[in-house]
Amino acid sequence: MPLWILERISKPLLTAIGRKGLSLRPPRSTARRAYWHASAVSLVRPRYNPFRHNLVSKGVLRYALVFFSSLSFAAVDLHSAFQTALEKTETKPIASARYEQSDEQVSQAFGLVLPRLNFVGSYTRQDNSATGAISSVSKPDQKLARFTLTQPIFRGLSDIYAYQAVKKRRDAQDAKTFQTTLSIYKTVAQSYYGLLSARKDKEDLLAQTDLTNKRIREIQERVKIGRSRIGDLLALQSQAAILKAQVAGAENTLYQAEESFKLSTSLDPATELVDSEELPDATIAPIDHYLSLIEKRPDVMAERLENEAREEMIPAARGGHYPSIDLTANYYLYRDGLLADTKWDAGLVLTIPLFAGGITQSQVREASQRQKEQELVVSATRKAAEREIRVQYRDLQNQKSQFDLLKEAYSASQKNYVEQTKDNKFGLVTNLDVIGALNLLQETKRNLDKARYATYISQALLHASVGEIPKGK
Numbered sequence: 001m002p003l004w005i006l007e008r009i010s011k012p013l014l015t016a017i018g019r020k021g022l023s024l025r026p027p028r029s030t031a032r033r034a035y036w037h038a039s040a041v042s043l044v045r046p047r048y049n050p051f052r053h054n055l056v057s058k059g060v061l062r063y064a065l066v067f068f069s070s071l072s073f074a075a076v077d078l079h080s081a082f083q084t085a086l087e088k089t090e091t092k093p094i095a096s097a098r099y100e101q102s103d104e105q106v107s108q109a110f111g112l113v114l115p116r117l118n119f120v121g122s123y124t125r126q127d128n129s130a131t132g133a134i135s136s137v138s139k140p141d142q143k144l145a146r147f148t149l150t151q152p153i154f155r156g157l158s159d160i161y162a163y164q165a166v167k168k169r170r171d172a173q174d175a176k177t178f179q180t181t182l183s184i185y186k187t188v189a190q191s192y193y194g195l196l197s198a199r200k201d202k203e204d205l206l207a208q209t210d211l212t213n214k215r216i217r218e219i220q221e222r223v224k225i226g227r228s229r230i231g232d233l234l235a236l237q238s239q240a241a242i243l244k245a246q247v248a249g250a251e252n253t254l255y256q257a258e259e260s261f262k263l264s265t266s267l268d269p270a271t272e273l274v275d276s277e278e279l280p281d282a283t284i285a286p287i288d289h290y291l292s293l294i295e296k297r298p299d300v301m302a303e304r305l306e307n308e309a310r311e312e313m314i315p316a317a318r319g320g321h322y323p324s325i326d327l328t329a330n331y332y333l334y335r336d337g338l339l340a341d342t343k344w345d346a347g348l349v350l351t352i353p354l355f356a357g358g359i360t361q362s363q364v365r366e367a368s369q370r371q372k373e374q375e376l377v378v379s380a381t382r383k384a385a386e387r388e389i390r391v392q393y394r395d396l397q398n399q400k401s402q403f404d405l406l407k408e409a410y411s412a413s414q415k416n417y418v419e420q421t422k423d424n425k426f427g428l429v430t431n432l433d434v435i436g437a438l439n440l441l442q443e444t445k446r447n448l449d450k451a452r453y454a455t456y457i458s459q460a461l462l463h464a465s466v467g468e469i470p471k472g473k
Contacts, residue, residue: 077274081265082188088266095180102170109163115151145333152326156319165312172305179298182464189460191261196275197453198257201446202250208442209243232431287393293466294385303378310371317367320360323352392465396458403455406448413441
């Protein structure tokens, strides 16, 4: 774009922004954000000028709309933060690599039932001095070149059972990969709402500090004219000092939340996050609905599939007792001796195991015990899953109930503070009563905000406890 167009775009735009006092960053509130957009568009709305070509004003409008629209989409929601974490974290690629390994093991197991083709070449020199003569049978130099094909026909079905076992283990690893994704989601959700909560808590404390300082200035004026006691002023100043200490503690909590968010998502801690002032209007299903989803949890699925794989390994080990039959075929490119003119041969090889030192039977007993062990692991995993679902369900119920009660308490404390302030002007209540009402209002506001974010976290953890990841809007 030419420089003169940039100058015409930027100069009036920035001048109007400075005159209107409009911030370049859109506010978080939905209503204020709409007003901000309307103000931004009104700043760049072209005015009719018959002596100027309207292409410039259209370009200004187009540039401004793109500019402000890009700013409005700068905020990151939970789903976007989660997707970023999946791209940046090392945990998910590790789980994916393990799945690829299990997939290759399936290919290897399938390859055991396929024929094998080999090329064999040999050269042998032997001592023929005892024969006294050199014949075609006893040449000192023996050469051989052939292709050998071996096809397993029957191996006691061990290869079939082993193939089924590795397929189930691959599916189990796929479930473990999704379990890793769920763990990342839970970590991101906790750090995301934890950061929002820390920011809001600091914001509430700063607002409380402003109200207290404003009240201090009012009491100072009343002390000067003798309408308030010096003790009231000292009480407010003491409260301001306590708030200052609380703000310092909130800043430390905010720093820890930012570091946790950065570690879990690799995003800048200063990133603007999407925040909703109200809880989503969603009812909690009965507990039986969530308990019915236990078998769909990836950790339960993984352990159950591992148990099925170990069940397959028992007959696979038992197959070592059975005979094996292989088909072999050779095609000779060159060989010495009486069969030099024979180009190929084929045959069946039967192998009957008679005694192997008890190794085969020991392997069968080992496979059986490993399967029994896995059954206990599956049972323990189900119990842990049920306990987690019940705990998260109860926690969400308590958080939502606490939020609703605090919402009512905040509304009542607002009215109480307003009435106490009015009565104080007429001398009906003391300044200490107003201070108490103010403290109650601000503490209730802090608890309300904390309960809201705690409810968001409980919702995310309950979804994750049944193997669900809510989709972003």
